Amino acid sequence: MKSNGWAMEVPFDNLRAIVAVDPGGVIGADGRIPWHFAEDLRHFRRLTVGHTVIMGRKTLQAIGRPLPERNNWVLSKTFPETSGLRVLRSLKNFLAALHAAADREKFWVMGGGEIYRQLLPWCVEVICTEIFTSHAGDTFWQMPNYFQRGDLLLRTDDFAIHTWHRSRPANGQKFSTHPCDSDLGCAV
Numbered sequence: 001m002k003s004n005g006w007a008m009e010v011p012f013d014n015l016r017a018i019v020a021v022d023p024g025g026v027i028g029a030d031g032r033i034p035w036h037f038a039e040d041l042r043h044f045r046r047l048t049v050g051h052t053v054i055m056g057r058k059t060l061q062a063i064g065r066p067l068p069e070r071n072n073w074v075l076s077k078t079f080p081e082t083s084g085l086r087v088l089r090s091l092k093n094f095l096a097a098l099h100a101a102a103d104r105e106k107f108w109v110m111g112g113g114e115i116y117r118q119l120l121p122w123c124v125e126v127i128c129t130e131i132f133t134s135h136a137g138d139t140f141w142q143m144p145n146y147f148q149r150g151d152l153l154l155r156t157d158d159f160a161i162h163t164w165h166r167s168r169p170a171n172g173q174k175f176s177t178h179p180c181d182s183d184l185g186c187a188v
């Protein structure tokens with residue numbers, strides 16, 4: 001485990017999540033993201049180009065192709081091996097691949113809902129776009145209580161983007177989850 005103080009007590013300090021969420025926690029509807037803000041997409045691109053993006057099979061299929069200028073990893077038990085894509089068959093597979101990767105590489109968990117829920121316990125930071133308008137949806141996000149809002153990166157009329165850092169919950173409050181609570185956790 002890498003340890004730079006409590007906030008970094010997760011096995012990886014190069015794994016981050018990036019998400020856009022509406023006021024009701026909606027992140028998706030019918031396999032799509034129910035809004036379109038070019039400035040948010042540019043921000044997503046700026047952060048992720050040149051690095052590795054990790055997504056679930058449904059998100060990959062919604063996008064329709066691997067994202068250019070990035071290493072694309074997809075979690076799926078069913079998706080066939082495909083050139084230009086690294087297919088990981090289980091969470092354990094994914095964690096082993098991350099463990100084997102060079103420290104200097106950056107990894108971005110980019111959804112969707114199932115993948116965020118499983119990988120957030122290993123993320124050191126979240127970059128979260130809060131969309132100001134509400135949308136109907138069927139896929140939801142909840143920020144775990146071991147992340148606390150940090151810097152404002154960008155604000156427009158439509159959304160604000162903040163960093164969320166891992167931090168110790170106040171007054172002995174229990175965590176939502178933590179890698180050490182998991183069978184695969186801190187020993188990976």
Ligand SMILES: NC(=O)c1ccc[n+]([C@@H]2O[C@H](COP(=O)([O-])OP(=O)(O)OC[C@H]3O[C@@H](n4cnc5c(N)ncnc54)[C@H](OP(=O)(O)O)[C@@H]3O)[C@@H](O)[C@H]2O)c1
Nearest residue numbers: 020028031032056057058059075076077090111112113114
């Ligand atoms: N607002 C945002 O920032 C944002 C970002 C990304 C996506 N989204 C939205 O989120 C929605 C999709 O999310 P979702 O939760 O339905 O699907 P998802 O997380 O994209 O993909 C789920 C699939 O991932 C695979 N998977 C999950 N856990 C796995 C594991 N432990 N091992 C191996 N494979 C695993 C399975 O594929 P197999 O069935 O093939 O095994 C599963 O069906 C869409 O509406 C999309 O537009 C929103």
